Amino acid sequence: MNYAINALTRSLNVFHLGGSACNNCDIEILDALTPRYDLERFGITLVGSIRHADVLLLSGVFNKKSAIRLKELVAQAPRPYLVIAIGGCPCTGLMFRDSYNWDRPAGEYVHIDAFIPGCPPKPEAIISGVVKLIGALRSGALVPGSLQEPSGAGELVPDAASVN
Amino acid sequence: MNVDHIITKISTELGDRLLELDRKSGHRVYFNIAPETVKAASQMMLKDFGARFQIATGIDIREGIEVLYHWALDGDGLIVTMRTLLGHEAPELDSIAVICPAAEWIEREMWELLGIHFRGHPDLRHLLLADDWPRDNYPLRRNHPLPGDGEATP
Numbered sequence: 380m381n382y383a384i385n386a387l388t389r390s391l392n393v394f395h396l397g398g399s400a401c402n403n404c405d406i407e408i409l410d411a412l413t414p415r416y417d418l419e420r421f422g423i424t425l426v427g428s429i430r431h432a433d434v435l436l437l438s439g440v441f442n443k444k445s446a447i448r449l450k451e452l453v454a455q456a457p458r459p460y461l462v463i464a465i466g467g468c469p470c471t472g473l474m475f476r477d478s479y480n481w482d483r484p485a486g487e488y489v490h491i492d493a494f495i496p497g498c499p500p501k502p503e504a505i506i507s508g509v510v511k512l513i514g515a516l517r518s519g520a521l522v523p524g525s526l527q528e529p530s531g532a533g534e535l536v537p538d539a540a541s542v543n
Numbered sequence: 544m545n546v547d548h549i550i551t552k553i554s555t556e557l558g559d560r561l562l563e564l565d566r567k568s569g570h571r572v573y574f575n576i577a578p579e580t581v582k583a584a585s586q587m588m589l590k591d592f593g594a595r596f597q598i599a600t601g602i603d604i605r606e607g608i609e610v611l612y613h614w615a616l617d618g619d620g621l622i623v624t625m626r627t628l629l630g631h632e633a634p635e636l637d638s639i640a641v642i643c644p645a646a647e648w649i650e651r652e653m654w655e656l657l658g659i660h661f662r663g664h665p666d667l668r669h670l671l672l673a674d675d676w677p678r679d680n681y682p683l684r685r686n687h688p689l690p691g692d693g694e695a696t697p
Binding site for chain 2: 399442443444477478479480
């Protein structure tokens, strides 16, 4: 297991972005972090800036307006980072699929490393998803999208090779 | 002031501009007015009652487009709702954002989703919808076309 993945999968700093979410998934994320399920004892904390984050949590339907912000965030995120889609909305859109607010699944804007479906997913489901993701990264079964070529954010992000 | 004092005061101040009044409970009063009275009634709620503007609601119902303004009287534990009914064709209202800045954003939202034009609004532009959303396309109107395969019943 290489040094980067080892460091990445230790204490995860999490940044949350909701794109027109109903916020129930956001509440369940907080439930997972607060003392009843207490992921914070593993060092998993919410951070205030994507530049401090290892993980970008997505919730809610991403429409054209929030997709612009999503792409800017992903361009600012230092590599390597993981993207996790929480809830059914960023995965497939659920009942909002045919609504006026729908543009496309969040996975078409940015490479998503893990999907945790549910409406909202219970904290147990969120924990289970995160544990599976960490296990897959450590075993080498999964390479984070941010480390794959081409880079996950499209034209806004300079290719690593072109920087120097 | 308890709810009965509020009701008396509303009836006295509005006189025959008050179309209907509904005392739902000891904490909740609804009263109906014509669209032309909205600005004066809002001024009354703000200045004479000292109410706090909570939120407004717009809804497309069979009879027309109904707009409700919810005013909170926190000291008395009451919420007073002001209702007005507009027609489906070209709904228009006087904006209360000039006297009540708290209403600016909700009026923008009601305009962009229901097509209610607020006369005199200082900054009428999209709040939630994208800036390049097609004009005259109001998603929360009942006659808005359903995308998808149309199997869902309206």
